Amino acid sequence: MGATAPVLDLFLYRGRWQLGATTALYSDGHRYRPLLAAFKYIKKDLRQAQNMLVLGAGLGSAAYILERMDIQVDTTFVDIDSTVINWGKELLPHQLAEQNHWICADAQEYVSEHTVLYDVIVIDIFLDRIVPQFVSSNHFLTNCIRLLNNKSSKIVLNYIINNKDNWQVVQSNLALLFSIEHIIDLGLNQVVIAKAK
Numbered sequence: 001m002g003a004t005a006p007v008l009d010l011f012l013y014r015g016r017w018q019l020g021a022t023t024a025l026y027s028d029g030h031r032y033r034p035l036l037a038a039f040k041y042i043k044k045d046l047r048q049a050q051n052m053l054v055l056g057a058g059l060g061s062a063a064y065i066l067e068r069m070d071i072q073v074d075t076t077f078v079d080i081d082s083t084v085i086n087w088g089k090e091l092l093p094h095q096l097a098e099q100n101h102w103i104c105a106d107a108q109e110y111v112s113e114h115t116v117l118y119d120v121i122v123i124d125i126f127l128d129r130i131v132p133q134f135v136s137s138n139h140f141l142t143n144c145i146r147l148l149n150n151k152s153s154k155i156v157l158n159y160i161i162n163n164k165d166n167w168q169v170v171q172s173n174l175a176l177l178f179s180i181e182h183i184i185d186l187g188l189n190q191v192v193i194a195k196a197k
Helices: 033-041 043-048 061-068 082-091 094-098 107-113 138-146 164-177
Strands: 009-013 016-020 025-028 051-055 074-079 101-104 120-123 154-160 178-186 189-196
Touching: 016 082, 033 043, 033 061, 033 154, 033 178, 033 189, 051 107, 061 074, 061 094, 074 082, 074 107, 082 094, 082 101, 107 138, 138 164, 154 164, 164 178, 164 189
Parallel strands: 051 074, 051 120, 074 101, 120 154
Antiparallel strands: 009 016, 016 025, 154 189, 178 189
16 A cells, blocks of 8 residues: 555445455455465464564454454554554454554555564555555565564565566566465465565
């Protein structure tokens, strides 16, 4: 998400708050497919994790999914859009909102300036259906690696393919810095599970 994101829509659908833009769904409660699939895959790691950083907060779907999985992880949500941060805090059940940290900041600046180490880092950053170019840059990814707690700490990257050639370049960039453990194919969404080399 970004300050220049398209107009955001907030929906209540079958008891779940959804956050979307023109052609993208940024959050869908406990049914947000990219994180649901990723968290199922790294369930064992999450059970052992002390903390997690989510870059691109949405409405806090990560917290809903973890609660459904009966997993408690100290989670920090970072989003550049103050409206998204405020909605996330307001719409999560009070107990869930209170046990997590909400920071309005640019993800690039956050990972370059902070020193807290994390067991899991989730990168879920979009402008509508476009992944900003910085997300796959060496500079940004190297800063994310710097914030990983140890060699077994996981990175989860949710990426939407708009151009297959570009996706090949992104995969090559990721392979230089990470050991890619698995890629979950959700159609246009590719969810990369990786560790630092």
